[in-house]
Amino acid sequence: DADVTQTPRNRITKTGKRIMLECSQTKGHDRMYWYRQDPGLGLRLIYYSFDVKDINKGEISDGYSVSRQAQAKFSLSLESAIPNQTALYFCATSRLNYGYTFGSGTRLTVV
């Protein structure tokens, strides 16, 4: 099994729908992150969490929310999806100064 598992791998949804992207990890890391990747823009941080009770906004959190259900689970929600949220979404985990372990990504299309 992968160290960081994201579900679903691909999703097409309609404008205005609520959607949840899930992430689970077996690394035992405390820190978890959600990024989105857009062509030419690299990766941008949406939310991050240093433990179950610590949730923080990243640089582009508007329109998104997160839930850290357990140390190993960190989900990202789009309350009302819009087309410009079409992107590749990555979950990542880390220990301090050890670099990130990324999931394989969720390709989300909002039509």
Place this chain on the structure above:
Amino acid sequence: GNSVTQMEGPVTLSEEAFLTINCTYTATGYPSLFWYVQYPGEGLQLLLKATKADDKGSNKGFEATYRKETTSFHLEKGSVQVSDSAVYFCALSDRSGGYQKVTFGTGTKLQVIP
């Protein structure tokens, strides 16, 4: 704030050619530097890292040296293979204040042709 600048791609090389992907950074603290690689359809994987000035990170034939005087962390490989075709991201991690904030470059696509 922190920033990472990478050369724009795509970079197209023939197999066995020498590779350099430039990366420069700006940071207020004493960052750690990373190179990540993203193969098609996959997430990013840590390729190598360096945590202080003059450190050299290396992995799978790739190398990068942390140059504080030029604020650079260029990625090099002596002889590329078709299997090296991927997108490469330079990143820095700022450890100041006990909070690890990672800033990524925009990525450089490498295409290696036989």
